[in-house]
Amino acid sequence: MSDVEKAKVAVVGASGYSGIELLRILLKHPGVDLTTVTSRQNAGKSLVEVLPQFKAYPGADGLKFTSPSVHELAKSGIEFAFLALPHGVAAEYAVPLFEAGVKVIDLSADFRLNEASVYREFYDKVHPAPALLKEAVYGLPEIRAKEIANARIVASPGCYPTSMLLPLIPLVRSGLIESNTIVVNSMSGVSGAGRSAAIPLLFAECNESVRPYGLPRHRHLSEVEQELTIAARKPVKITFIPHLVPITQGICTTIVAELAPRCTSMSQVEAVLEAVYRNAPFVRLLGNGGFPDTRHVRQTNFVDIGWHHDPRTKRLVLTSAEDNLWKGAAAQSVQSFNLMRRIDETTGLL
Amino acid sequence: MSDVEKAKVAVVGASGYSGIELLRILLKHPGVDLTTVTSRQNAGKSLVEVLPQFKAYPGADGLKFTSPSVHELAKSGIEFAFLALPHGVAAEYAVPLFEAGVKVIDLSADFRLNEASVYREFYDKVHPAPALLKEAVYGLPEIRAKEIANARIVASPGCYPTSMLLPLIPLVRSGLIESNTIVVNSMSGVSGAGRSAAIPLLFAECNESVRPYGLPRHRHLSEVEQELTIAARKPVKITFIPHLVPITQGICTTIVAELAPRCTSMSQVEAVLEAVYRNAPFVRLLGNGGFPDTRHVRQTNFVDIGWHHDPRTKRLVLTSAEDNLWKGAAAQSVQSFNLMRRIDETTGLL
Amino acid sequence: MSDVEKAKVAVVGASGYSGIELLRILLKHPGVDLTTVTSRQNAGKSLVEVLPQFKAYPGADGLKFTSPSVHELAKSGIEFAFLALPHGVAAEYAVPLFEAGVKVIDLSADFRLNEASVYREFYDKVHPAPALLKEAVYGLPEIRAKEIANARIVASPGCYPTSMLLPLIPLVRSGLIESNTIVVNSMSGVSGAGRSAAIPLLFAECNESVRPYGLPRHRHLSEVEQELTIAARKPVKITFIPHLVPITQGICTTIVAELAPRCTSMSQVEAVLEAVYRNAPFVRLLGNGGFPDTRHVRQTNFVDIGWHHDPRTKRLVLTSAEDNLWKGAAAQSVQSFNLMRRIDETTGLL
Amino acid sequence: MSDVEKAKVAVVGASGYSGIELLRILLKHPGVDLTTVTSRQNAGKSLVEVLPQFKAYPGADGLKFTSPSVHELAKSGIEFAFLALPHGVAAEYAVPLFEAGVKVIDLSADFRLNEASVYREFYDKVHPAPALLKEAVYGLPEIRAKEIANARIVASPGCYPTSMLLPLIPLVRSGLIESNTIVVNSMSGVSGAGRSAAIPLLFAECNESVRPYGLPRHRHLSEVEQELTIAARKPVKITFIPHLVPITQGICTTIVAELAPRCTSMSQVEAVLEAVYRNAPFVRLLGNGGFPDTRHVRQTNFVDIGWHHDPRTKRLVLTSAEDNLWKGAAAQSVQSFNLMRRIDETTGLL
Known part of the structure; x- marks a missing residue:
C-alpha cells in the first residue's frame, strides 16, 4: 500500500461519534494526509487532549482542532472534505467548498434527497442549497460505484x-x-x-x-x-x-x-x-x-x-x-472516498 | 391484607429465572404459605445458600430445597403447585398433582395448546398428557378471568x-x-x-x-x-x-x-x-x-x-x-393464583 | 401494617434518581401520606406524565408536581420533608422547614459534617446554615438509632x-x-x-x-x-x-x-x-x-x-x-423516617 | 511493510477469547503466514463457520481448524506456535514443540514462574515440565525486550x-x-x-x-x-x-x-x-x-x-x-513475536 498517493483531507466536525470514527479510520489510511480537523468547541486544543484514545496513534499526536471559516477552509489547499455536521449546518459548508473545487463527502442528510420538497416535508425546513441536489450522488457504494467515482459531492447514506x-x-x-x-x-x-x-x-x-x-x-x-x-x-x-x-x-x-x-x-x-x-x-x-x-x-x-x-x-x-458508525456512517464515507480516488475500495477499511 | 387466608404452596423447579422471581413474589405474598421449594440439583441446601439475594427476606431463612418424588409431593398437603420446569418435564408433575386434587399453575408450554397435534408439530414430541389439555385454561387473566378462577389447572402463557x-x-x-x-x-x-x-x-x-x-x-x-x-x-x-x-x-x-x-x-x-x-x-x-x-x-x-x-x-x-420474568412468567402466574383464590387480583403484585 | 398511623410527607426535588426511588418507596409505605412532591422544572405536570413508570401505582395517579416557595411548604401542614436536592440548595429549604417544626430528612451533604470549616474545605463554599449543624444527626440507622429517633433533622449519609x-x-x-x-x-x-x-x-x-x-x-x-x-x-x-x-x-x-x-x-x-x-x-x-x-x-x-x-x-x-440509590440514599432515609416515627424499622422496606 | 518476511505460524487453541483475538491480529499481520489453527472441538470446520465475524477477512476464508497431534504439529514446518490453551495443557504442547526447534509463545501460566515449587503452591499441581522453566522468558516487552528477542520460549504475562x-x-x-x-x-x-x-x-x-x-x-x-x-x-x-x-x-x-x-x-x-x-x-x-x-x-x-x-x-x-485480551493476552504475545522476529515492535498492532 505504500505507493498510494495521499490526498489532503479535512474532517469538519470531528468530535461527534461519526467524526471520531472517521479520525480512527483516516489516521491510518495510507491514501490520506489528514491536514485539518475542525471543531468549534475544541478549537485550539490538541486532538489527543480532547480524544485521549488517539494518543500515540500514528499521525495523531501533532494534530490540533481548528475552527476556520468555510472560506478559509475552501482556500486551505484541501482536496477532500468530510462533513460530520448536523443537517442544515452541513449545507452551509458544502456549497463554498464545492464551488472552490474541493470534493465533498457529506455524512449528513442534506444532500441525500433528490427533491427539496421532500427535504422540507421530512426535515421541517427549506433546503438551504437546492441547486446542489442534482450534483450530489447518493453514496451507497455497492449500488452506485461508478457515479460515486465521478462525483464532486457525495451524500453518504444514513445508518x-x-x-x-x-x-x-x-x-x-x-x-x-x-x-x-x-x-x-x-x-x-x-x-x-x-x-x-x-x-x-x-x-x-x-x-x-x-x-x-x-x-x-x-x-x-x-x-x-x-x-x-x-x-x-x-x-x-x-x-x-x-x-x-x-x-x-x-x-x-x-x-x-x-x-x-x-x-x-x-x-x-x-x-x-x-x-x-x-x-x-x-x-x-x-x-x-x-x-x-x-x-x-x-x-x-x-x-x-x-x-x-x-x-x-x-x-x-x-x-x-x-455498525451504525462504520458502515452506517464513517467507514462507508471512506469507501466512497476510495472510489473517488480510484484506489482499492477496501483501502484503510480491512 | 392481614386477613387473607394463606394457601399451602409449592414451587417446583425453583432455581431457574422464573422460579427465582416466583420466590421473590411468593415469599412476600400475604395469601401464601410457601411450604415447599424443589430443585433436583440443590436438594438439601438452604434457599439462601443457593440464592443469597434472599437472605433476611421474610420467610426465606428457614426454607430448604427438597427433591420429593411427585407422589410424595402430591400427598404433602399442598393446595397449589407452581411448576417452573422445562416443557415435557412439567407434564410429568402436573398429572399426578392434578389427580391428587392439587391445583396446578404451570409456567411451561405443556398445557397451553388445545390440540396435542399442534404440540407435536411445534415441540417435536408426542404430548405426554393429552387428556389434561381440555382441563387446562390458558391463563391470560385479562382475557379469561372467570375460567381461571374456576380452573384446576392453569397454563400460564409464554413471555x-x-x-x-x-x-x-x-x-x-x-x-x-x-x-x-x-x-x-x-x-x-x-x-x-x-x-x-x-x-x-x-x-x-x-x-x-x-x-x-x-x-x-x-x-x-x-x-x-x-x-x-x-x-x-x-x-x-x-x-x-x-x-x-x-x-x-x-x-x-x-x-x-x-x-x-x-x-x-x-x-x-x-x-x-x-x-x-x-x-x-x-x-x-x-x-x-x-x-x-x-x-x-x-x-x-x-x-x-x-x-x-x-x-x-x-x-x-x-x-x-x-418484564418477561414477571408479566411474562412468574407474576402473571401469581395473578392467576389470586383469581383462583378469589382474592384481589393485585395481591402481592403491587 | 394497616394500623400504622400515616404522617403527611413531602418529597422536595422528586425528579432526580434518589427522588424517584423515594417516590417508589413512599408511595407504598403504609405510614406515609405523600401530600406533596415538588420539582421546579416539572411543576404543574402530573407525576405519571413525568415518570410514566409510576402509572397505576397505588396513590400515584392523582399526584402533581408543585413548586411551592419554602415558606408555603413550611405552612402546608406537612410533618416530614425529604430533601432530595443538590448540596447548598438543600440547606435553603432545611432551615425554614426546621424552624416551622417540620422534621427534615436531608439526602444531601449539607448537614452531614459537624464542622462548617470542613464543609468549606471539601465543598468549596461557606456553609449556608452552620447553626443547624449541631441539631442534625448523621443518619446511619445501624449506628445511631436512638439519636435518629429523637432527631428533628437527619442528615442521611452518602452512598x-x-x-x-x-x-x-x-x-x-x-x-x-x-x-x-x-x-x-x-x-x-x-x-x-x-x-x-x-x-x-x-x-x-x-x-x-x-x-x-x-x-x-x-x-x-x-x-x-x-x-x-x-x-x-x-x-x-x-x-x-x-x-x-x-x-x-x-x-x-x-x-x-x-x-x-x-x-x-x-x-x-x-x-x-x-x-x-x-x-x-x-x-x-x-x-x-x-x-x-x-x-x-x-x-x-x-x-x-x-x-x-x-x-x-x-x-x-x-x-x-x-444499592447506591436505596441503602445509599432513598431507602436509608426512609429507615430513619421509620425510626423517627417509632414504627418497625423495616416498614415499607422489605 | 510489504517487505517483511513472513514466518509460518500456528495458533494452538484458537477458539477461546484470547485465541480469537490472536486470529484477528495475526490474519492482518504482514509478517505472518498463518498456516495452522487448531481446535479439538472444531477440527474439520472452516474458520468462518465457527467464527463468522472473520468471514471475508483477508486470509480467513480458506482456513480450517485442525487437530493435529503435537508431534504432527512439531514436524509440520511451522516456525512459531502461539499456545492459547489452559495451563497444564499448554506445557504438553510446549515441550515437544520446543524440542523440535519451534519457537513457542505461550499465553498460559505454565512458564511464567521461575520456580516449580511456586507453581505447585499456586496452581495446585506438579509442574509438568520444570526443566523448561529456565529457558522461558517472562514476556513483558517493555521490561525484557532483549531477552525476549533471543528467547526460544516466551511466557506471555497474564492480564x-x-x-x-x-x-x-x-x-x-x-x-x-x-x-x-x-x-x-x-x-x-x-x-x-x-x-x-x-x-x-x-x-x-x-x-x-x-x-x-x-x-x-x-x-x-x-x-x-x-x-x-x-x-x-x-x-x-x-x-x-x-x-x-x-x-x-x-x-x-x-x-x-x-x-x-x-x-x-x-x-x-x-x-x-x-x-x-x-x-x-x-x-x-x-x-x-x-x-x-x-x-x-x-x-x-x-x-x-x-x-x-x-x-x-x-x-x-x-x-x-x-484491554485484557489485547495487551493482557493476544496483542502482547504478538509484540513479543515482533521482537523475536526483529521487526518493528508495533507491526500489526497499530
Missing part, C-alpha cells in the same frame, strides 16, 4: 437506510417481493442518537431499556423510499419502526415482505442477491437460514445479510447487521 | 405471547385490523433464554449483540395463533421474529397490521382497547402516540401498550413492553 | 460512606484494625452521578468503560473520616478511590487494612461485627470467605458484608455491596 | 499482572515507594474468565453485577510478586483483589502504596516512569492527575497509566487501563 437498502434494493428491483408490503424494524445502538448531552441518552436511562421511537415518520424514511422507488420503478411506501437498544454501536434490521408470485423458490432470492454482491467486499451474504449479529460487524465496514422463508405466510424475512 | 396477545386480541376480535397481515417483532432480554450454561448466553457473547433467531417458526407461535384464531373466529397466521438484546429482563414487542376498512378513525382503536382493559389493573394504555419502555415495567406485572397510525400506509403499529 | 462505614466502624471502634492503614476502593453505578445531562454520563461513554475519578480528595471523604474518627477516638485519615462502572444501580466497596496486634484470630472480627449487627435487619454478614454482589442487593435496603484474611500480608479485606 | 507490573516495576526498582505497602484492586471484563459455559458468566448473572472474587490468593499473585521481587531486589508481598465487572474487554487497575522517604516530589515519580517508557510505543503515561479509561484502550495494545499523590496520607495512587 438505518444502509441496513435496509442493501438487502432490499436487489429484491425490489427484480420484483421478487411485493414492494408495497415492506415492514422494517430496526434496533440501533445509542451512539446513533449522537454525542449530545441529553437525559434520555444517559447510561442510567438506556441500560435495561428497549424502546421504539420516531413513529410514524422517521426522517430516514425519505431517503429509503426514494431509493426503493428508483429500484422498483414505481412509488414505494414502507413502514419503518426504529428502536433504541442498550449497545454502543450497531444496527440490527429485520425486514418482512410478501413474496411476489414470480418468486417460486428461495434460490431466486439467493441468485439475485449473489448477482449484485458477488464482488462487493463488504457485503457478507449469510444465506437462507443465516442470522446476523451486531457483535460480528462491530468496528467493521461489513453488512451481514441473512434471510428466511416463511411458507406459512408466504413472506420473506430479511435480516441485516452493520 | 412473547403475553406481549402480543394483550394488544392484539381486542383488535382482532373487533375486526379493526386485518388479521392476515400481522407482523410481530419482539426483543427479549437474555433471561428469557433460561438459566442454563451455554456459550451463546455468556455476557461476552451477548454484550454489544443484537440478533434475530428462531425463524421461521418459533414455538411460541403456536399458542399465539391459537388464541388469535379464537379471537378472530377464523384461522390466523402471523409472522413473528424474536430477537435477543443485551438486557437482563424485559420484552419489547412491535406489531404492524393493516387497518380493516371498518376502522375509519383512531378513536375506534382506543375505544376497543379501553373497553377491554378499563378495569385491568396491570394493562397500562399509553394511548395514540405513546411509546413503552422495558425499563418502566422492570420487576412489575404491568404491560404498557402504545399505538400509532401510519396514514401513508394505512397500517397500525402497536407497541408493548413487559 | 459511598454507607458502604464503607458499616464494615469499618465496628472494627475501628474495637481497635482490631490499624485505622491509619485503611485503603478503600469503590465501584459505583452511573446513577450515582445524578440525573443530569452530561456527555461523560451518556450510555455510549459509560458502556465498556471502567474509570477511577475524584482523586485525591473526593467530597465523601470528609464524612467518612469524621465518623471513623469518632469510632476510633483518634484522628483517622484514609485513602479512597471511587470508580465509575457500567451498571445503573449499585456500589461495590473493597477495604484493605492491617490487622492490629490485638487481633489474633478471625473469630474476633466476626464477633465484633456480629455484636453490632445481630439485630440489624438490613446488614447481612456473609462471613469470613463470603463475597457480596451488587446484583444481590439491587432495589433493596440491604448491605452485604464479607471479609477475608490474608495471612501473607497480615491484612484484612472487607468487601461490601449496596 | 492482571501486565496492568500492575508496568506501573509498579519502575517505582519499585527505584525505591520511590515502599514495596511492602502495595495494595492492588483490579476490575476485569467478563472475557477474562474465558469462553466456557458456566452459569456465573451468563449475561443475566453479570449484568448489573460487580463482585470481588479470588481472595486471598489469586493465581496471578505468584508472577506479580516474582517480578516485583526481582525489581525490588528483596522479597515483595502484595495484596491483590480482583473484581468482575460487566464489560466484555478491559482491565482497570488501581494501586496504592506509601511513598518512600527518598521520594520528596512527584517529579521523581514522573521522571522514573518517563525514563523507562520514553521509547515504549504502547505505554501511554497520562501524567500526574491523569485518569485512564478502559474504553480508551479497547482493541488496542496500549496500557494507559496515571497517578495521583495524596499528601494527606503520603500515599501514591497509580491507575492503569488495558
Whole structure:
C-alpha cells in the first residue's frame, strides 16, 4: 500500500461519534494526509487532549482542532472534505467548498434527497442549497460505484437506510417481493442518537431499556423510499419502526415482505442477491437460514445479510447487521472516498 | 391484607429465572404459605445458600430445597403447585398433582395448546398428557378471568405471547385490523433464554449483540395463533421474529397490521382497547402516540401498550413492553393464583 | 401494617434518581401520606406524565408536581420533608422547614459534617446554615438509632460512606484494625452521578468503560473520616478511590487494612461485627470467605458484608455491596423516617 | 511493510477469547503466514463457520481448524506456535514443540514462574515440565525486550499482572515507594474468565453485577510478586483483589502504596516512569492527575497509566487501563513475536 498517493483531507466536525470514527479510520489510511480537523468547541486544543484514545496513534499526536471559516477552509489547499455536521449546518459548508473545487463527502442528510420538497416535508425546513441536489450522488457504494467515482459531492447514506437498502434494493428491483408490503424494524445502538448531552441518552436511562421511537415518520424514511422507488420503478411506501437498544454501536434490521408470485423458490432470492454482491467486499451474504449479529460487524465496514422463508405466510424475512458508525456512517464515507480516488475500495477499511 | 387466608404452596423447579422471581413474589405474598421449594440439583441446601439475594427476606431463612418424588409431593398437603420446569418435564408433575386434587399453575408450554397435534408439530414430541389439555385454561387473566378462577389447572402463557396477545386480541376480535397481515417483532432480554450454561448466553457473547433467531417458526407461535384464531373466529397466521438484546429482563414487542376498512378513525382503536382493559389493573394504555419502555415495567406485572397510525400506509403499529420474568412468567402466574383464590387480583403484585 | 398511623410527607426535588426511588418507596409505605412532591422544572405536570413508570401505582395517579416557595411548604401542614436536592440548595429549604417544626430528612451533604470549616474545605463554599449543624444527626440507622429517633433533622449519609462505614466502624471502634492503614476502593453505578445531562454520563461513554475519578480528595471523604474518627477516638485519615462502572444501580466497596496486634484470630472480627449487627435487619454478614454482589442487593435496603484474611500480608479485606440509590440514599432515609416515627424499622422496606 | 518476511505460524487453541483475538491480529499481520489453527472441538470446520465475524477477512476464508497431534504439529514446518490453551495443557504442547526447534509463545501460566515449587503452591499441581522453566522468558516487552528477542520460549504475562507490573516495576526498582505497602484492586471484563459455559458468566448473572472474587490468593499473585521481587531486589508481598465487572474487554487497575522517604516530589515519580517508557510505543503515561479509561484502550495494545499523590496520607495512587485480551493476552504475545522476529515492535498492532 505504500505507493498510494495521499490526498489532503479535512474532517469538519470531528468530535461527534461519526467524526471520531472517521479520525480512527483516516489516521491510518495510507491514501490520506489528514491536514485539518475542525471543531468549534475544541478549537485550539490538541486532538489527543480532547480524544485521549488517539494518543500515540500514528499521525495523531501533532494534530490540533481548528475552527476556520468555510472560506478559509475552501482556500486551505484541501482536496477532500468530510462533513460530520448536523443537517442544515452541513449545507452551509458544502456549497463554498464545492464551488472552490474541493470534493465533498457529506455524512449528513442534506444532500441525500433528490427533491427539496421532500427535504422540507421530512426535515421541517427549506433546503438551504437546492441547486446542489442534482450534483450530489447518493453514496451507497455497492449500488452506485461508478457515479460515486465521478462525483464532486457525495451524500453518504444514513445508518438505518444502509441496513435496509442493501438487502432490499436487489429484491425490489427484480420484483421478487411485493414492494408495497415492506415492514422494517430496526434496533440501533445509542451512539446513533449522537454525542449530545441529553437525559434520555444517559447510561442510567438506556441500560435495561428497549424502546421504539420516531413513529410514524422517521426522517430516514425519505431517503429509503426514494431509493426503493428508483429500484422498483414505481412509488414505494414502507413502514419503518426504529428502536433504541442498550449497545454502543450497531444496527440490527429485520425486514418482512410478501413474496411476489414470480418468486417460486428461495434460490431466486439467493441468485439475485449473489448477482449484485458477488464482488462487493463488504457485503457478507449469510444465506437462507443465516442470522446476523451486531457483535460480528462491530468496528467493521461489513453488512451481514441473512434471510428466511416463511411458507406459512408466504413472506420473506430479511435480516441485516452493520455498525451504525462504520458502515452506517464513517467507514462507508471512506469507501466512497476510495472510489473517488480510484484506489482499492477496501483501502484503510480491512 | 392481614386477613387473607394463606394457601399451602409449592414451587417446583425453583432455581431457574422464573422460579427465582416466583420466590421473590411468593415469599412476600400475604395469601401464601410457601411450604415447599424443589430443585433436583440443590436438594438439601438452604434457599439462601443457593440464592443469597434472599437472605433476611421474610420467610426465606428457614426454607430448604427438597427433591420429593411427585407422589410424595402430591400427598404433602399442598393446595397449589407452581411448576417452573422445562416443557415435557412439567407434564410429568402436573398429572399426578392434578389427580391428587392439587391445583396446578404451570409456567411451561405443556398445557397451553388445545390440540396435542399442534404440540407435536411445534415441540417435536408426542404430548405426554393429552387428556389434561381440555382441563387446562390458558391463563391470560385479562382475557379469561372467570375460567381461571374456576380452573384446576392453569397454563400460564409464554413471555412473547403475553406481549402480543394483550394488544392484539381486542383488535382482532373487533375486526379493526386485518388479521392476515400481522407482523410481530419482539426483543427479549437474555433471561428469557433460561438459566442454563451455554456459550451463546455468556455476557461476552451477548454484550454489544443484537440478533434475530428462531425463524421461521418459533414455538411460541403456536399458542399465539391459537388464541388469535379464537379471537378472530377464523384461522390466523402471523409472522413473528424474536430477537435477543443485551438486557437482563424485559420484552419489547412491535406489531404492524393493516387497518380493516371498518376502522375509519383512531378513536375506534382506543375505544376497543379501553373497553377491554378499563378495569385491568396491570394493562397500562399509553394511548395514540405513546411509546413503552422495558425499563418502566422492570420487576412489575404491568404491560404498557402504545399505538400509532401510519396514514401513508394505512397500517397500525402497536407497541408493548413487559418484564418477561414477571408479566411474562412468574407474576402473571401469581395473578392467576389470586383469581383462583378469589382474592384481589393485585395481591402481592403491587 | 394497616394500623400504622400515616404522617403527611413531602418529597422536595422528586425528579432526580434518589427522588424517584423515594417516590417508589413512599408511595407504598403504609405510614406515609405523600401530600406533596415538588420539582421546579416539572411543576404543574402530573407525576405519571413525568415518570410514566409510576402509572397505576397505588396513590400515584392523582399526584402533581408543585413548586411551592419554602415558606408555603413550611405552612402546608406537612410533618416530614425529604430533601432530595443538590448540596447548598438543600440547606435553603432545611432551615425554614426546621424552624416551622417540620422534621427534615436531608439526602444531601449539607448537614452531614459537624464542622462548617470542613464543609468549606471539601465543598468549596461557606456553609449556608452552620447553626443547624449541631441539631442534625448523621443518619446511619445501624449506628445511631436512638439519636435518629429523637432527631428533628437527619442528615442521611452518602452512598459511598454507607458502604464503607458499616464494615469499618465496628472494627475501628474495637481497635482490631490499624485505622491509619485503611485503603478503600469503590465501584459505583452511573446513577450515582445524578440525573443530569452530561456527555461523560451518556450510555455510549459509560458502556465498556471502567474509570477511577475524584482523586485525591473526593467530597465523601470528609464524612467518612469524621465518623471513623469518632469510632476510633483518634484522628483517622484514609485513602479512597471511587470508580465509575457500567451498571445503573449499585456500589461495590473493597477495604484493605492491617490487622492490629490485638487481633489474633478471625473469630474476633466476626464477633465484633456480629455484636453490632445481630439485630440489624438490613446488614447481612456473609462471613469470613463470603463475597457480596451488587446484583444481590439491587432495589433493596440491604448491605452485604464479607471479609477475608490474608495471612501473607497480615491484612484484612472487607468487601461490601449496596444499592447506591436505596441503602445509599432513598431507602436509608426512609429507615430513619421509620425510626423517627417509632414504627418497625423495616416498614415499607422489605 | 510489504517487505517483511513472513514466518509460518500456528495458533494452538484458537477458539477461546484470547485465541480469537490472536486470529484477528495475526490474519492482518504482514509478517505472518498463518498456516495452522487448531481446535479439538472444531477440527474439520472452516474458520468462518465457527467464527463468522472473520468471514471475508483477508486470509480467513480458506482456513480450517485442525487437530493435529503435537508431534504432527512439531514436524509440520511451522516456525512459531502461539499456545492459547489452559495451563497444564499448554506445557504438553510446549515441550515437544520446543524440542523440535519451534519457537513457542505461550499465553498460559505454565512458564511464567521461575520456580516449580511456586507453581505447585499456586496452581495446585506438579509442574509438568520444570526443566523448561529456565529457558522461558517472562514476556513483558517493555521490561525484557532483549531477552525476549533471543528467547526460544516466551511466557506471555497474564492480564492482571501486565496492568500492575508496568506501573509498579519502575517505582519499585527505584525505591520511590515502599514495596511492602502495595495494595492492588483490579476490575476485569467478563472475557477474562474465558469462553466456557458456566452459569456465573451468563449475561443475566453479570449484568448489573460487580463482585470481588479470588481472595486471598489469586493465581496471578505468584508472577506479580516474582517480578516485583526481582525489581525490588528483596522479597515483595502484595495484596491483590480482583473484581468482575460487566464489560466484555478491559482491565482497570488501581494501586496504592506509601511513598518512600527518598521520594520528596512527584517529579521523581514522573521522571522514573518517563525514563523507562520514553521509547515504549504502547505505554501511554497520562501524567500526574491523569485518569485512564478502559474504553480508551479497547482493541488496542496500549496500557494507559496515571497517578495521583495524596499528601494527606503520603500515599501514591497509580491507575492503569488495558484491554485484557489485547495487551493482557493476544496483542502482547504478538509484540513479543515482533521482537523475536526483529521487526518493528508495533507491526500489526497499530
